[in-house]
Amino acid sequence: MTPSPMRDLGFGIRCIDTLQVRPQMAACYLIERGNDLAFVEAGTSLGVPHLMALLEQLGLARDRVRYVIPTHVHLDHAGGAGALMRELPNAKLVVHPRGARHMVDPTQLIAGATAVYGAEAMARMYGEILPVDESRVIAPADGESLPFGDAALQFIDTPGHARHHFSVWDAQSRGFFTGDTFGLSYREFDSPAGAFVMPTTTPVQFEPDAWRQTLDRYLSFAPQRMFLTHYSVVEDVTRLANDLRAGLARYELIATELAHSQDRHERLLRALTEDVLTAVHAHGSALGDAEIRAVLDADLELNAQGLGVWLDRRAR
Structure with a gap:
């Protein structure tokens, strides 16, 4: 098995391409501190053999992995958690309290995603989704820290994209592992202007007010970098947070203006x-419209669906 592509980011952190859909679409992170290892995000079960091959290539024993940490239970982040835990005898799964039961019994996750994608596409995209024994699950409270190496990782409740979403504060790198809540x-x-960021309003728990509060909470830590699942590390954190705020405001305006349209989803x-x-284009990208759409079409479809769910929930 060929290992996943990997980039060393310093601070004992490696960014690993989980090989979902296309290159550099989704990442998980391998953190090494002292004798401890942790995976942040699990990807899908299809990528687990590549992660195991990477550990072998690096000469890192599987029994050193102390934690597997999906930031939330959407399947591109947590679908492979059960398969990954099966390969790691000493690991604990660390998951948001709202998501823990779905890792122990993934029946609902499987049913919901199958209803959206169909059984054939589910198998192709996510592979087998396995349960995790409840005795191996840790669900930290907001602000709780877990020992790791000679320090700790801290878990912060970060809703906005999903209510079952936390982020992981790593004081050594002065960075957050943000899942989807930093866009x-x-x-x-x-581009020469730096990184570009946009919101992800995937169904079904987009909450812009909560998301703005999450951004405030991130900035209260004065982070120097953010480790995104989609994709890799970004710096210039304050500018990007402001860009996300502007994007959220535009999304709310777009959705509100189209709330009562006949062909709402298409519009x-x-x-x-x-x-x-x-x-x-305003950011200075040299890509043409077709190239931009090739990267973002799937995300834009999900964002449109998520805004539709948000509008329907507000109308009740």
Whole structure:
């Protein structure tokens, strides 16, 4: 088995491409401190053999992995957790308290995703989704720290994208592992102006007010970098937080203006596409419209769905 592509980010942190859909779409992180290892994000079960091959290539024993830490239970982050835990005899699964039961019994996760994608696409995208024994699950409270190496990792409740979402504060790197709550920042859109970031409003728990509070909480730590699942590390944190705020405001406006449209989903999708094309070009990207859409089409479809769910929930 060929190991996943990997980049050493310093601070004992390696960014690993989980090989989902396309290169540099989704990452997990391997942190090494002293004799302890941890995976932040589990990817899908299809990527687990590549992660095991990477440990072998690096000469890192599987029994050194102390934690597997999905930031939330969406399947591109946690779908492989059960398969990964099966390979790591000493690991504990660390998951948000709202998501823990779905890792112990993933029946609901499987049913929900199958209803959206169909059984064949589910198997192709995510592979087998295995349960995790409850005795191996830790669900830390907001602000709780767990020992790791000669220091600790701290877990912060970070809703906005999902209510079952936490982020991991690593004081050594002065960085957060942010899952999806610091948005999407694909490396294809880097320009002389730096990284580009946009919100991800995937169904079903987009909450813009909570997300703004999460951004405030991030900045209260004065972080120097953010480790995103989609994709890799970004710096210039304050600018990117402000860009995310602006993006959230635009998304709310777009959704509100189209709330009562007959063909609401199609119009939301067109408006979000126009918004991101304008924003990426303004950021100085050299990519053409077709290239931008090739990277973002799947995300834009999910964002349109998520805004639709948000509108429906507000209307009740």
